[in-house]
Amino acid sequence: xxxxxxxxxxxxxxxxxxxxxxxxxxxxxxxxxxxxxxxxxxxxxxxxxxxxxxxxxxxxxxxxxxxxxxxxxxxxxxxxxxxxxxxxxxxxxxxxxxxxxxxxxxxxxxxxxxx
Amino acid sequence: xxxxxxxxxxxxxxxxxxxxxxxxxxxxxxxxxxxxxxxxxxxxxxxxxxxxxxxxxxxxxxxxxxxxxxxxxxxxxxxxxxxxxxxxxxxxxxxxxxxxxxxxxxxxxxxxx
Numbered sequence: 001x002x003x004x005x006x007x008x009x010x011x012x013x014x015x016x017x018x019x020x021x022x023x024x025x026x027x028x029x030x031x032x033x034x035x036x037x038x039x040x041x042x043x044x045x046x047x048x049x050x051x052x053x054x055x056x057x058x059x060x061x062x063x064x065x066x067x068x069x070x071x072x073x074x075x076x077x078x079x080x081x082x083x084x085x086x087x088x089x090x091x092x093x094x095x096x097x098x099x100x101x102x103x104x105x106x107x108x109x110x111x112x113x114x115x
Numbered sequence: 116x117x118x119x120x121x122x123x124x125x126x127x128x129x130x131x132x133x134x135x136x137x138x139x140x141x142x143x144x145x146x147x148x149x150x151x152x153x154x155x156x157x158x159x160x161x162x163x164x165x166x167x168x169x170x171x172x173x174x175x176x177x178x179x180x181x182x183x184x185x186x187x188x189x190x191x192x193x194x195x196x197x198x199x200x201x202x203x204x205x206x207x208x209x210x211x212x213x214x215x216x217x218x219x220x221x222x223x224x225x226x227x228x
Binding site: 004031033035041042043044045048056058091093095102103104105106107108109 | 149151156157158159160161164204214215216217218219220221
């Protein structure tokens with residue numbers, strides 16, 4: 001069964017360092033997303049990406065965040081200068097289909113710990 | 116923007132009992148309502164979804180009901196089993212075309228044998 005894969009599963013970094021989280025969405029999917037989940041809290045939308053550009057982003061997704069699809073298969077989330085409050089589980093998701101909403105497939109997440 | 120409330124935050128049942136989780140949403144333009152199950156250390160997995168043109172949907176032991184007028188929707192799990200134990204999230208999707216899901220706060224379901 002096709003799946004969304006994410007690396008690394010866990011990353012520990014120092015405050016102020018740059019972090020790149022990587023995702024390989026399901027191959028025929030067209031829409032890509034990053035969500036995050038602070039420990040014990042709900043899953044929050046960060047950004048959606050379609051046709052090689054950001055289609056929507058939340059207030060959380062400030063100038064420290066960026067996304068990229070560099071090679072047609074990987075989808076990355078970069079945090080330029082990490083803060084303590086960036087510590088969370090980051091989930092990549094993807095879906096296919098145009099127009100009508102449909103199943104969003106989530107990866108298993110990358111846990112980011114900022115010290 | 117959309118806001119989704121979910122209750123209860125925890126739910127303990129005996130194996131074989133039914134479990135009901137309720138959510139309310141605020142944006143009448145939302146038209147897609149999925150339910151996700153999240154097991155420990157894993158990503159959310161879709162278990163059932165419903166669109167705003169349908170009032171009820173069932174898949175084996177799982178059913179979802181939607182009341183558009185009252186802006187609430189519910190997940191019903193019958194004949195619960197220990198492997199149903201997980202955190203369940205409801206979500207609502209405003210009709211923007213890009214499917215930005217707004218999640219509820221989650222319900223931790225514990226099914227005791």
